[in-house]
Amino acid sequence: MSATRVLVVGGKAGIVRKAAALGLEVVHVQKPSAFDPDVVPYCAQLLLVDYQDVPTVTALVRALHEQRPFTRVFTQTEAAQAVAGHLTDTLGLPGNSERTTRLLHDKPALRALLNERGIGPVATLTRPTRAELRDFVKASGAAVLKPTMGSGSLGVRRIASVDEVDEAWAWREAFGLDDFMAEEWLVGEELSVETFSRAGSHTVVAVTGKETGQGVVELGHVVPAPLDDADRSAVEATVRALLDAVGFVDGPAHTELILTAAGPRVVESHSRRGGDRINDLVRLVHGVDLEEATYRLALDDDPPAQRRAPDGAAAIRFLVADPGTVTSVTGAAEAAAADGVVQVDVQVEPGDTVHELRWSEDRCGFVVVRAADPAAAVRLAGETAARIVIATEPAAAGHGYPVTLGALLDEVDEVLDPFAAATAEPSATAPR
Structure with missing residues (x-):
């Protein structure tokens, strides 16, 4: 056979x-x-x-x-x-349709659907003029400017007040961000929910806590997120409502939210397991490998992924450094030998260039740790990352690097919308 x-x-x-x-x-x-x-x-x-x-x-x-x-x-x-x-x-x-996957990929379409269904409404404006953006920020107090498609915080910029609109607009034009949207700036705890679905039934496998500092690029994650029962229930209900709304059928989903004072608000969602080694954290704490579980959908007699109580906690902290040319990397071996450290991965070496933190690809590596509880895991991850010193010196004058959206996408050989120039017959299920 x-x-x-x-x-x-x-x-x-x-x-x-x-x-x-x-x-x-x-x-x-x-x-x-x-x-x-x-x-x-x-x-x-x-x-x-x-x-x-x-x-x-x-x-x-x-x-x-x-x-x-x-x-x-x-x-x-x-x-x-x-x-x-x-x-x-x-x-x-069988599996998630083009309509579903494109809805999750198309941020304005997803936001419009969620707002229409009353699933954590968020004020938004797609492709505004500068005057419209100014009025939006004035009404919202603060906003986030971002591409209509994409991930990894690529092209995402916070506008803290109306006084920053002109500067943000000039940056958008220089960056080549032509297809963009603005949303109200959401304040609260940042989370992601890792789910697994089978035949339209959704299991919440884990809830992940996030750390971004004062920026938009994620600097750390912890599983499980430290939430009380009421907040966890509200977050899980929001994610299930989203998955039902987009017609999600099978496999993992990674949904990012902010737990605001008014309740959970979705930032974005993806028809895949979480990146940034979140799958490793989930496997360490909950014993579920979402990558393997995905392939098991092809096995008829395989049971669906089950929710399991957490066994301690695990955290990841990403390594960052001042922009410039790397002159030395120290402390990695000592960090890897510390109790509770699962993995240390330094992804730069002397001679490499460190860019300013524009998106996830600009981070310099990571550490993964395990501990008894989320607070201890976050603390250990931070202490371990601090042991690793990536020294840099400013790049020589004229030493340029890509600063446009197109150049960054070219670096990873990707386009945001593979259907934009496609001549294949459109699917009847594609979102309209």
Whole structure:
């Protein structure tokens, strides 16, 4: 009897390995720029093609499906979420539809749906003029400017008062942020909810606490978030309402919220497990690997992911440094040897350039720790990160680096909207 055949779009070798370890026959689609030879042993077939080229990948996948059908289309990569939904619909397979994945990818469309349903209403304005933005900030007191699509805090900027509108507008134009929106600035505890769904039934696996300092880029996470029962219930109810509203069916979702004085308010949601090693924190504390659970959807007799009581707490703290050229990195070995430290990963070395903290890709590494409770985990993560000193010196005059949205996306070989230039037939389920 042949193995269950699945399509896996994007993802690193370690994630693809989890599909092969379950006995699945993996056909892997990956961008040539992201190819890692380590993935080869886990693939029955490997297609090196830009999966954000929707017409090309659709034609190739359809031909492969006609030859030997796939059971499921999977992706655990943000850039491939909407494409995976499109392929799921195209092949007539179970899973989250193109409508669902594109709603989650399209921030104005998601916000409009939530506001219409009364799910934590948030004041918003899409593609405003400068005068409209000024009036919006004046009415809201503070606002956040961000792209209509994307993740990782890319292109997100806070406008603290109406006095900052002109400066923010000039930055937006220089950054090349043409497709943008403004929302009221939400004040409160930042959280994310990690869920797993099967046949439209949603299980809250974990709630994650977040730390951003005074900025918009996430600097740390802790699982479980320290919440009382009432707040946790309100947060979970909001997320379930969101998932029902977008028609979420199967697999993991990562929903970011702010617990305001008026109740939970959704920031954004994604049809994948959380990034930033949140899956590792969830696995350490709740014993659930959401990456593996995703692939288990292809196994008919496999039970759904269950909610499990936390076993202690785990936290991650990201490493940052002053912008410039790295001259030395010290303290990593000592940090890794400390009690409770699970992992230390320093991602820069002498000679590398550290940019100002524009988005998640500008962080310099991370530490992961375990402790008895959330407060202790956060404290240990901070102390461990502080042991690692990344020294820099200012970059030489004229030493430039990409400062536009297009340049940053080119660095990671991604586009925000893979359907913008697609000539494939639009799905009947796509949002309108």
